[in-house]
Structure formats: C-alpha cells, structure tokens
Amino acid sequence: xxxxxxxxxxxxxxxxxxxxxxxxxxxxxxxxxxxxxxxxxxxxxxxxxxxxxxxxxxxxxxxxxxxxxxxxxxxxxxxxxxxxxxxxxxxxxxxxxxxxxxxxxxxxxxxxxxxxxxxxxxxxxxxxxxxxxxxxxxxxxxxxxxxxxxxxxxxxxxxxxxxxxxxxxxxxxxxxxxxxxxxxxxxxxxxxxxxxxxxxxxxxxxxxxxxxxxxxxxxxxxxxxxxxxxxxxxxxxxxxxxxxxxxxxxxxxxxxxxxxxxxxxxxxxxxxxxxxxxxxxxxxxxxxxxxxxxxxxxxxxxxxxxxxxxxxxxxxxxxxxxxxxxxxxxxxxxxxxxxxxxxxxxxxxxxxxxxxxxxxxxxxxxxxxxxxxxxxxxxxxxxxxxxxxxxxxxxxxxxxxxxxxxxxxxxxxxxxxxxxxxxxxxxxxxxxxxxxxxxxxxxxxxxxxxxxxxxxxxxxxxxxxxxxxxxxxxxxxxxxxxxxxxxxxxxxxxxxxxxxxxxxxxxxxxxxxxxxxxxxxxxxxxxxxxxxxxxxxxxxxxxxxxxxxxxxxxxxxxxxxxxxxxxxxxxxxxxxxxxxxxxxxxxxxxxxxxxxxxxxxxxxxxxxxxxxxxxxxxxxxxx
Numbered sequence: 001x002x003x004x005x006x007x008x009x010x011x012x013x014x015x016x017x018x019x020x021x022x023x024x025x026x027x028x029x030x031x032x033x034x035x036x037x038x039x040x041x042x043x044x045x046x047x048x049x050x051x052x053x054x055x056x057x058x059x060x061x062x063x064x065x066x067x068x069x070x071x072x073x074x075x076x077x078x079x080x081x082x083x084x085x086x087x088x089x090x091x092x093x094x095x096x097x098x099x100x101x102x103x104x105x106x107x108x109x110x111x112x113x114x115x116x117x118x119x120x121x122x123x124x125x126x127x128x129x130x131x132x133x134x135x136x137x138x139x140x141x142x143x144x145x146x147x148x149x150x151x152x153x154x155x156x157x158x159x160x161x162x163x164x165x166x167x168x169x170x171x172x173x174x175x176x177x178x179x180x181x182x183x184x185x186x187x188x189x190x191x192x193x194x195x196x197x198x199x200x201x202x203x204x205x206x207x208x209x210x211x212x213x214x215x216x217x218x219x220x221x222x223x224x225x226x227x228x229x230x231x232x233x234x235x236x237x238x239x240x241x242x243x244x245x246x247x248x249x250x251x252x253x254x255x256x257x258x259x260x261x262x263x264x265x266x267x268x269x270x271x272x273x274x275x276x277x278x279x280x281x282x283x284x285x286x287x288x289x290x291x292x293x294x295x296x297x298x299x300x301x302x303x304x305x306x307x308x309x310x311x312x313x314x315x316x317x318x319x320x321x322x323x324x325x326x327x328x329x330x331x332x333x334x335x336x337x338x339x340x341x342x343x344x345x346x347x348x349x350x351x352x353x354x355x356x357x358x359x360x361x362x363x364x365x366x367x368x369x370x371x372x373x374x375x376x377x378x379x380x381x382x383x384x385x386x387x388x389x390x391x392x393x394x395x396x397x398x399x400x401x402x403x404x405x406x407x408x409x410x411x412x413x414x415x416x417x418x419x420x421x422x423x424x425x426x427x428x429x430x431x432x433x434x435x436x437x438x439x440x441x442x443x444x445x446x447x448x449x450x451x452x453x454x455x456x457x458x459x460x461x462x463x464x465x466x467x468x469x470x471x472x473x474x475x476x477x478x479x480x481x482x483x484x485x486x487x488x489x490x491x492x493x494x495x496x497x498x499x500x501x502x503x504x505x506x507x508x509x510x511x512x513x514x515x516x517x518x519x520x521x522x523x524x525x526x527x528x529x530x531x532x533x534x535x536x537x538x539x540x541x542x543x544x545x546x547x548x549x550x551x552x553x554x555x556x557x558x559x560x561x562x563x564x565x566x567x568x569x570x571x572x573x574x575x576x577x578x579x580x581x582x583x584x585x586x587x588x589x590x591x592x593x594x595x596x597x598x599x600x601x602x603x604x605x606x607x608x609x610x611x612x613x614x615x616x617x618x619x620x621x622x623x
Contacts (some may be wrong), residue, residue, distance in 0.1 A: 002529070003527055006076035007016050010161055013040055014039070014041050014154065014511065015039040015118060015124055015151075015152060016039055016040050016041070016117075016118070016119070016154070016178065017039070017119055017332075017336070017343055017344065017345075017346065018040075018332070018343060018344050018346050018513055019041040019042060019043070019155075019321070019343060019345050019346075020035065020040065020041070020042035020043065020155075020156075020345070020346065020347065020350055020356060021042075021043050021323055021345040022043040022044065022045050022159040022200065022347075022458070023204075023267060023268070023325065023345040023347050023348075023350070023357060024045065024267075024470040024471070024473075024490075024491070024492055024494075025045045025047055025048040025051060025467070025470045025471045025475050026048070026051060026269065026358055026471040026472065026474045026475075027351065027357045027358055027359060027470075027473060027474075027491075028042060028043060028044060028045065028357055028358075028397060029044055029045065029051060029052070029055055029358065029429070029471075029474050030044075030055060030059070030358065030474065030587055031044065031356055032044065032087070032089055032093055032154065033059070033089060033092050033093060033096070033355060034355055034356055035154060035355075035504075035506065036093040036096070036097065036153045036154040036155070036156055036508075037093060037097045037099070037100045037110070037114075037153055037154075037156070038100070038114050038117055039114060039117075039118075039151070039152060039153060039154050040117075040154040040403075040510075041106070041156075041157060042155075042156075042157065042160065042356075043154070043157045043159050044086075044089070044157070044158050044159065045158075045159050045161075046086075046158050046159065046160065046186045046189065046190060047160070047182070047186065047416055047467075048117070048414065048416065048467065048471050049077070049081045049082060049159060049165050049185075049186075049189075049482070050414055050471075051076045051471040051474070051475075052082055053069070053070060053085070054474075054475065054480050055085060055474065055480075055483065056081070056085040056088055057069070057480075058082055058478050058480055059088055059089075059092065060088065062321070063092060064578045065088070065091075065282060066091070070084065073124060075085070075305050076099075076180070076188075078168075078180075078182070078185040078186065078189065078202065079185040079188040079189035079192070080189065081189065081194070082185075082186055082189025083189045083190075083192045083193045084415060086156070086158070086189070086190060086193035086194075086195055087194050087195075089156055090156060090193065090194050090195050091155060093153055095585060096152070097151075097153040098131060098416075098533060100113075100151075101148055101150075101151050105131070105144055111148075113507070114130040114151065115147065116128075116379060117438065117506075117507065117509075117510050118144050118229070118513045120154070120514065124147070124150055125255075127143065127146065127147060127150075127622075128147060128171055130143065131144060131147060134154070135436075136260070149441035153249075154196045155198060156195055157195045157197050157198045157199070157200055157232070158195075158197070158198075158199050158200065158492050159199075159200040159201075159202060159442065159539070160183055160186050160187060160190075160199065160200070160201055160202070160209070161203045161269075161386075162183060162201055162204055162205065162206035162209055163203045163204065164182055164183060164208060164416055164417065165182050165183035165184070165206060165208075166415065166416060166418055166427070167181055167427075168180050168181060168182065168185075169426075172263075174335075174583055178208060180206075181210065182209070182416060183209045184212050185409055187199070187209060187212055187216075188212075188216075190229070191213075191215075191216035191218055191219070191229065192216075192217075195229070195364055196228045196229070197229065198229065198230040198231065198232045198257070199229060199231060199232065200232040200233075200234055200259065201231070201232070201233055201234065201244075201288040201373050202234035202261075202271065203271065203385075204240070204271070205240075205243070205247065206242050207247070210244075210248060210251075211246055211251065212253070213231070213248070213253060214251045214252075214253065216229070216257055217254050219231065220252060220253065220289075220309055221254060221310055221312070221316060222310065223310050223498065225310075225312060225316060227254060228252075230256035230257070230260075231248060231253060231254070231255050231256060232255070232256060232257040232259050233245070233255055233257070233258055233259065233538075235258055235259065235272045236262070236263040236264050236271050236273040236276070236277050236281070237274075237281055237503075238271075238281060238284040238285055238288060238292075240456040241258045241285075242292065242294065243293070244293070244297060245296045246295070246299050247257075247295075248601075249296045249299035249300040249303060250299055250303050251303060252300065252303040252304045252306075252307045252309050253300075254296075254300055255296065256314050256316065256317065256318065256319065257318065257319040257320070257321060257342075258318070258319070258320050258321075259321050259322075259323065259345065260278070260281060260282060260285065260320065260321065260323070260341075261322075261323050261324045261345075262278045262324030262325050262502040262532050263276075263324075263536075264377065264386075264535040264536060264539060265278070265324050265325035265494060265495060265496075265532040265535055266325065266347070266388070266494050266530060267347050267348050267388050267492050267493050267494040268322070268387070268388060268389065268492045268619060269385045269387050269388075269457035269492075270377055270384065270385065270386040270388060271385065271388070272386070272536065272539055273460045274329055274558070274561050274562050274565055275540065275561065275562035275563065275564070275566040276552075276565050276570070277529065277533060277536065277565070277566070277569035277572070278322070278324065278325075278459065278528075278529060278532055278533060279569065279573060279575075279576055280325045280569050280572045280574060282320075282322060282335070282338075282339040282341065282569065283339065283572070284343075285320050285339070286320075286339045286340055286452060287615075288370065288604070289320060290320070293315045293318050294315070296315070296318075297314075297315035298307075300315075306565070310411055310598050317402075319342040319343060320337050320340075320341050321340055321341055321343040321344060321345065321346060322339070322341050322343075322344055322345070322346060322375050322428050323345025323495055324345075324528075324532075325347070325492065325494060325495070325528040325531055325532055326344055326346060326496075326526060326528055327499055327500075327520070327525060328520070328525075329512070329514065330513030330515075330580070330582045330583055331527070331528050332344050332513060333582065334580055334582065335452040337508045338576075338579065342476070344613050345493065346509075346513055348493045348494040348496040348497050348500075349496060349497075349500050349509060349512070349519070350509060351367055351491075351493055351497065352363075352367060352497075352500055352502065352503050352504060352507055352509075353504055353505065353508075353509050354363070354501075354503065355505055355506040356506055357511070358473045358474035358477050358478075358495050359473050359477075359491070360472070360473045360476040360477055360488075361476075362394060362489070362490045362618065363393065363394060363473060363491050364503065366390060366392060366491075366496055367390065367491065367493060368370030368392065368500075368501050368502065368503055369501070370390060370391075370497050370498055370501075371498050371523070372495070372498040372523075373388060373391070374390060374391040374392070374393070374498065375389070375493060375494075375495045376388075376389055376391065377389070377496055377535070377539065378462075378618065379459075379462055379463075380396070380431075380462055380463055380464040380466065380589065381417075381463070381464075381466060382417040382419065382420075382429045382430045382464075382466070382467075383417060383419070384430075386539075387466070387492060388492050388493060388494055388495070388585055389491075389492065390491050390492075390493055390497070393489065393491050394469075394488040394489045394490075395464055395466070395469040395472075395488045395491075396464060396490060397488070398488035399461070399464055401463075403461050407433065408433070408436045408437075408440070408460075408461045409431060409432050409433030409434070409435065409436035409437065410433060410464075410465035410468065411428075411430050411433060412428070412429050412431070412434070412465065412468075413433035413465075413468050413612075414468050415429060415467070415468070417431070417467045420431075420435060422435075422438075422439075422620050423435065423438040423439075429463075429467075430463045431463035431464055431465045432465075432467070436460055436461060438461075438623065439460045440457065440460060443456055443457060443460070445616060455540065464490060465490075466490045466492075468488035469488055469489060470489075470491075471486040471491045472488065472490075473489050473491075474491040476489070477488060485569045487509065494529060495535070498523070499520050499525040500520065501521040501522055502519060502521070502523065504519060526594060527577075527587075527591050527592075527594075529573060529576075529591075529609060530591060530594045530598075532605040533566075533569065533570070533573070533595070534576050534598060536566060537566065537598050537601050537602055537605070540559075540562055540563070540602070540605065541605050542556075543562070544559060544605065544609055544612070547597035551612060556612055556615060557604050559612055559613070560612070560613060562613075563602070563606060563613060566602055566603065567599075570595060570598070570599050570602070573591075574592070574595065575597050577591040577592050577595065578592075591608050
C-alpha cells in the first residue's frame with residue numbers, strides 16, 4: 001500500500017538560503033565544526049583519508065576525546081578513518097549547537113549571533129525581531145522558547161568526486177576487491193557514520209559507485225518518508241540529471257537535490273558543458289522540473305515495489321540549487337526569482353573568511369591580493385581536466401624549483417590521482433617524479449629541435465601534486481605534523497576571488513550574501529553570466545587550436561555543437577538581461593553591451609575557422 005509523503009522533515013530544510021560547497025580537499029575539511037552550530041550547511045571532501053585521520057587526531061586532542069590511530073595496516077582503514085572522523089564532527093557540532101541553543105538572549109551571545117545571521121525575510125528572523133520588541137517578560141520567555149524549539153544545526157554534508165576511484169592493493173601487492181577502491185571505501189565510510197545529512201556526488205557518473213549505494217539502508221526512505229542519508233548530484237546540465245537520476249531511481253534510491261554548477265565559472269576542476277550556459281540550463285530545470293520529478297518517481301516506485309521498500313503516492317521533495325560565480329545579493333536573488341531555485345552555493349568568497357575555511361597565511365595573502373589576471377584555467381591537474389588556478393601559488397613555485405634542480409615531479413606521497421599506465425603495469429600519477437622522469441627520458445630519445453622539445457617538456461612538467469598540496473593549509477594552520485617539513489599549498493579559487501580583496505568575518509560574509517553589506521572591491525565586476533560566457537568563448541577558442549591543423553570528424557561535431565549552444569545562449573541572454581529589474585538601467589545596458597562584444601568575438605573565431613563550421617551537419621550525422 002502506498003504511503004503519503006505529506007510531512008517531510010529533513011536536514012535539507014535549511015534555515016539559510018545558501019550553503020558552503022566543498023573547497024579542495026582541505027579548505028573545508030572542518031567547516032561544519034565552524035558554522036553548523038549557526039544553522040549553516042557545508043560540505044567536506046572525504047577523498048583524502050590521510051588528512052581525515054590527521055584532523056581526527058587534532059580534534060580528539062583539542063576536545064579531550066581519546067584517540068586510537070587507524071593505520072594503513074589496519075583492515076578497511078580508509079572507510080574506518082572516514083567513519084570515525086565524521087562521527088567526531090557530528091558529536092562536536094551537536095555539542096556546539098547545544099551551547100548556542102542554551103545560551104542567553106543578550107548582546108554578543110551565541111544564540112543572538114545565530115538569529116542575527118538569518119536572512120531578513122526569514123519567518124524565524126521575524127519572530128526573533130518580534131521577541132526583541134516585547135516588553136512583557138512572560139511573553140518574551142514564551143517567544144524565546146518558541147525560537148529555541150525551531151533552531152536546527154546546519155547539515156554536515158560530504159563530497160565524493162566520482163572520478164577519484166583508485167584500485168587499492170593489499171599484502172603481497174595483491175589487488176583488493178572492488179569495494180576497497182577509493183570511492184567505494186569512502187562511500188562506505190560515510191554510510192556507516194552517525195550523520196543524518198547528504199552525500200554530494202560530483203564529476204559525472206560512476207556506475208559501480210552508484211550501484212554500491214544500494215547496500216546501505218540509510219540511503220533508502222523509511223516508512224515516514226525520511227531519508228537519513230540523502231543523495232545530491234552535482235550536475236552541469238539537465239540531460240545528465242535525467243540519466244543519473246534514473247540510474248539511482250532504478251535501485252530504489254531518490255535524488256533529493258540536483259546541485260547545478262557552472263562548468264567554468266567555479267573553483268576546482270572545470271567541466272565545460274559543450275557551450276551550454278548557466279542561464280539556459282537553469283531555465284530548462286525550471287521548465288522541466290515537474291516532468292523530471294514525475295519521471296523519476298515512476299521509475300523509483302517500481303524499484304521500491306520490487307525491493308519491498310515503502311512506496312509513496314507522492315514524490316519526495318527535490319531541490320534545485322545553483323552555484324558557481326555568484327558574487328552579489330542581486331545576482332543571488334535574481335536566481336531565486338527568475339529560476340525558482342531552492343538554494344545557492346557560495347564557495348570562493350569564503351576562502352577569505354578564516355572563521356569558515358582553512359587557508360594558510362601566505363596563501364590567504366595571495367588570494368586577497370589576486371586580480372583578474374591572477375586567476376586562470378590551467379592544465380595542472382593529473383586528471384587531464386581543466387583546473388582553476390591562482391598564479392604564483394606556493395605549490396606551483398615549489399614545482400618549478402624542482403624542475404630547476406633537475407628533479408621534476410612529486411614523490412607522490414598519497415597517490416589518489418594515479419591513472420597513467422604508459423610506462424608501468426600499475427597506474428601512476430602524471431605529476432609524480434617517476435612518471436615525469438620516464439616521460440622526459442622518452443622525450444630525450446626523439447631528437448627534437450629545441451623549440452619543439454621545450455614545448456613537449458613544458459607539457460610534462462606542468463602537472464602538479466594537487467592531491468597532496470590541496471590538503472596542506474589545515475596542517476599549517478593547526479600546526480599538525482612535523483614542523484620541520486615544509487608545506488606548499490595548492491589553491492583552486494574560482495574567478496570570483498578577483499572581486500573580493502578583504503579578509504572578513506563570518507558575519508560580514510553572510511551580511512554580504514543577504515544584501516546587508518557590500519564586500520566587493522572597487523574594481524569592475526561583470527555579471528556572473530557574462531563572466532561565464534567570456535570563459536566559454538575563450539575555452540572554445542583553445543579547443544579549436546588544440547585540434548588544428550586537421551580536426552577529426554568527432555572534433556568538428558563537438559565544436560559545431562559548442563558553437564550552436566553558445567550562440568543560442570547569447571540570444572537567450574539578450575532577452576534575460578532587461579528582466580534584471582533590481583539592477584540599474586546603466587548596469588543592464590552594460591551587460592547587453594558586453595554580450596554583444598562576446599557575440600562578435602565568437603563570430604570572429606568562427607570566421608577564422610570557417611572550414612570547420614561551414615561543413616554540412618548532415619555529413620556529421622553518423623559521428
């Protein structure tokens with residue numbers, strides 16, 4: 001018999017309209033401990049179990065809990081490390097939240113901070129303001145009790161980048177079973193934790209990882225419709241949402257949120273969506289959300305029947321959220337009003353908030369001084385995926401020092417990004433010293449001219465040890481590990497960092513998000529949609545260059561599709577920008593002028609390579 005899912009109580013019902021997304025492996029590793037007590041949700045990366053174990057020891061020591069190390073020689077150590085750290089974070093957040101909840105309503109208190117951080121349009125904020133104005137002590141106490149009853153902590157969510165799924169080996173270099181791979185072990189570690197929160201899957205589909213989620217009861221809805229561990233998919237287009245959503249639905253697992261992220265205007269790895277722009281993507285989600293939910297519910301219902309799981313007449317709620325490049329209150333609010341989304345993610349600006357993220361002092365100084373020319377899309381990731389980078393970061397500087405000393409590459413202390421089998425039967429990392437030596441040795445045998453040699457050499461040494469260096473900041477800030485060991489931080493901010501130059505408090509950044517304060521520097525900042533368009537046009541130009549002088553048919557098909565989507569996106573924005581009524585007339589005019597500029601840039605690129613774009617599409621139908 002089908003159950004009604006009318007009442008839905010879950011941690012997804014956040015009291016804030018924004019969340020703090022995952023940032024690198026280390027920058028947000030303990031963010032929930034810093035913000036969840038104020039009702040703010042955030043995301044931890046659980047890829048680096050070595051860092052997770054270091055942080056567990058640190059927080060056990062600082063809170064007085066006993067610590068028993070989990071070593072790499074222990075059975076299922078990766079999953080166990082993750083479980084124990086997440087359980088510890090869960091306990092700390094609950095303790096901190098209780099302190100906040102039970103503090104007195106007075107100037108400067110923790111509970112006062114909790115309510116003052118809320119958006120002004122929040123019903124809970126309105127009740128708080130009403131309580132402050134009440135003179136009757138008995139009524140004031142009643143209102144305070146009502147406020148306390150409605151408080152909730154932020155969600156302690158975790159992220160797994162699905163592409164990071166290294167096969168692991170046991171004693172005697174024997175390959176371990178599939179469930180001990182990096183991604184599956186991380187999923188198991190989260191699934192066995194005490195958390196009631198969400199797991200965010202990013203970077204595309206991983207069928208064996210998604211199938212493994214079937215084994216854990218917490219991912220299924222109980223008879224009341226509550227899902228203890230919700231699933232969030234980070235996506236960059238609508239089509240992938242349908243494909244991935246149905247994959248889970250066929251297993252009786254529900255997607256509680258589709259987290260739409262700009263393919264290029266974001267931090268970390270970039271996943272360009274063939275020229276699809278964020279505005280049109282969000283518009284498609286808005287138009288098709290009902291169909292998406294109904295189609296997933298039909299598949300989900302049949303799977304639940306087959307598995308004897310509870311069946312629900314109505315679909316569970318599905319949230320659509322957006323992140324990547326949001327930088328102003330007006331942009332944030334426009335997304336809510338225009339696309340009817342359920343929340344936004346603010347990441348890069350929080351790198352300048354030491355109360356929230358772990359950024360070491362040297363890197364923090366570089367971030368706060370960064371301008372537009374200091375942020376760029378790079379090829380430093382061993383994954384072969386474009387990666388947002390900051391010029392002059394400590395990791396890149398150390399990388400070049402090793403090259404100058406004649407020993408390029410990293411010792412590869414963690415190996416999470418191993419993938420290359422060009423020289424070895426077991427995968428190694430292209431940023432490793434082992435790979436780069438073998439590759440340079442092979443290059444030396446080619447007898448190339450100096451210019452050609454340097455070009456290929458530079459490609460080899462460009463890769464950086466990001467799986468280790470992205471985790472250095474928390475170790476530096478918390479004085480963890482051997483103080484004699486020098487640490488060189490990699491950092492992956494989105495382009496938005498160029499418009500924020502001040503190191504600020506949590507309260508100041510939240511006030512900026514909610515329009516109570518302006519933290520932008522005095523430089524000109526283009527609209528988030530214009531910035532993304534600019535990055536896509538530049539990326540498109542680079543993609544053409546890569547396949548010259550004679551592109552293959554599949555490359556031509558890809559470039560033609562990219563061009564088509566960009567052109568349609570530009571036309572869409574011509575109608576959209578005049579609708580930004582909260583912005584000044586001058587601002588809207590400027591947006592349209594910049595839109596026309598990039599349309600002309602795109603036209604120039606196409607004319608310069610007319611041989612690619614003049615081919616009849618019919619010839620490519622079979623590609």
